[in-house]
Each structure stands twice: as structure tokens, then as C-alpha cells.
Amino acid sequence: MTRRDRPTREEWTPTREEYAQTWKESRLSIPPFIRIPAAAVAAFGIGMCLGLAHGSKMAGLRYRAEHAHRLPTTTTGWYLYHKSKNYHLALGGLKEGMKNGARLSILSTAIFCAENLFDVYRGTRDMFSTVMASLAVAGGFSFWNRFSAAETARTARKGLKFGLAYGAIQDVMSLAKGRPVGYIEFIRRQIGKATQLEEKTT
Structure with a gap:
């Protein structure tokens, strides 16, 4: 890569709008x-x-x-x-x-x-990512400490409860801020398709 092909400082620096959008769309x-x-x-x-x-x-x-x-x-x-x-x-x-x-x-x-x-x-931010992350870390923690099957299951349940609770709180805050939530958008799309089908058949 030549000196001319390298990105300039202006290309690396995000604009104020992009910076504000990053804050708005983040968890x-x-x-x-x-x-x-x-x-x-x-x-x-x-x-x-x-x-x-x-x-x-x-x-x-x-x-x-x-x-x-x-x-x-x-x-x-x-x-x-x-x-x-x-x-x-x-x-x-x-x-x-x-x-x-x-x-x-x-x-x-x-x-x-x-x-x-x-x-x-x-490609979406919702409770399911939080739950999967909690379960993955709980599994890794159990494997690292060589837990028994019963202890591993107990740790997984704790991770699942944490993921559901914390993920739900984040989703509620996202909806309050007007940010899209993956499964909510999916449900809305399905309802919209069903409504369109009903209008076509009537």
C-alpha cells in the first residue's frame, strides 16, 4: 500500500452525526x-x-x-x-x-x-444475544472449574436467569428509547404480513 492509498485522518475520524448515531443505537x-x-x-x-x-x-x-x-x-x-x-x-x-x-x-x-x-x-440487539452470552460464559466457567453435571446445570440455570432478566431490562430500555429490538420487529413484520393477506382476501 502506497502513502497515497492509505486512509487519511479525516477518513478514520467519524463525523458528529455518526458518533451520535453510534451512541443512539448501542445497548x-x-x-x-x-x-x-x-x-x-x-x-x-x-x-x-x-x-x-x-x-x-x-x-x-x-x-x-x-x-x-x-x-x-x-x-x-x-x-x-x-x-x-x-x-x-x-x-x-x-x-x-x-x-x-x-x-x-x-x-x-x-x-x-x-x-x-x-x-x-x-445483526440485531435483543435479549437472545444476552441469554446466549450468559449461557456461553456459564458453560466456560463450569468447564474451567471442572464442575460436576449437577453443578454445571445449576450454573447454567443461574446464567439463564441472569440473561433473561438483564436482557429483558435492556430490551425495555431500547423500546423506550425508540431503538429496534430483533424479536419485536420480527413479530411486527409477521403481523403486518398477516394483515396484508387478510386485506387481499377480503
Whole structure:
């Protein structure tokens, strides 16, 4: 490719109308290059908060159990006991928070990326792409963790419920914004064809 054949900066840069149209047609009115990183950050924050609460609680219980047979008997001993306990609470909560945050962030990123891939492949944005993405990630998660058949089925059910709920919410918001929804448009076309046939026969 010669220098003359290469696209110029103006050809690569979208116009303001194209940029606005991208925002309008995207899920939740947020383009994928913003929606996916934002979902990953939000998921990490939620997982971090949940992990901090659960991890610090478990670390506190574990510390109490490990030191139940040698409780301090002096004021200084109790001060050091609680100081050490608070350190273990913070460390345990931080470790569990980072672990949960990273896990939830990876799963959320995978679901949103798969959802976008299904949207592009199918040429439409609706609940079915969300459901397929959730089931695909649930299956991959089960395979990675080597779940049993019962655990895999339970994980798939959770993925299906999440996909249906989240997909339905997005579809309702799309209809409210005036964006086309795949299966709704299909139903409307079928009703329109049926109406035309009735008018022709009468």
C-alpha cells in the first residue's frame, strides 16, 4: 500500500452525526468500547465490596478460633490482641476483595464481550444475544472449574436467569428509547404480513 492509498485522518475520524448515531443505537445508549470497560470496573467494585465484607468476617472468626486457647489477661495484651486482629481483618478482607473483584470483573467482561459478538453476528440487539452470552460464559466457567453435571446445570440455570432478566431490562430500555429490538420487529413484520393477506382476501 502506497502513502497515497492509505486512509487519511479525516477518513478514520467519524463525523458528529455518526458518533451520535453510534451512541443512539448501542445497548443502554452506551457504545461497546465504553460499556464493556465500565461494566468491568463496576463489577470489580461490587466484588471488592462483597469480598471485603465476607473476607474480613471470616478472617475475624478464624483469628478468634486460633487464639481462643490463649486469650490475653492484661490490658496491654488485649490491646495487642485487638491490634493484631484488626490487621488480620484488613488483610483477609483485602485478599478476598481482590479475588472476588477480579473474578467478577473477568466474568462480566466475558459476558459483555460475548453479548456484543452475538449482536454483531446476528445483526440485531435483543435479549437472545444476552441469554446466549450468559449461557456461553456459564458453560466456560463450569468447564474451567471442572464442575460436576449437577453443578454445571445449576450454573447454567443461574446464567439463564441472569440473561433473561438483564436482557429483558435492556430490551425495555431500547423500546423506550425508540431503538429496534430483533424479536419485536420480527413479530411486527409477521403481523403486518398477516394483515396484508387478510386485506387481499377480503
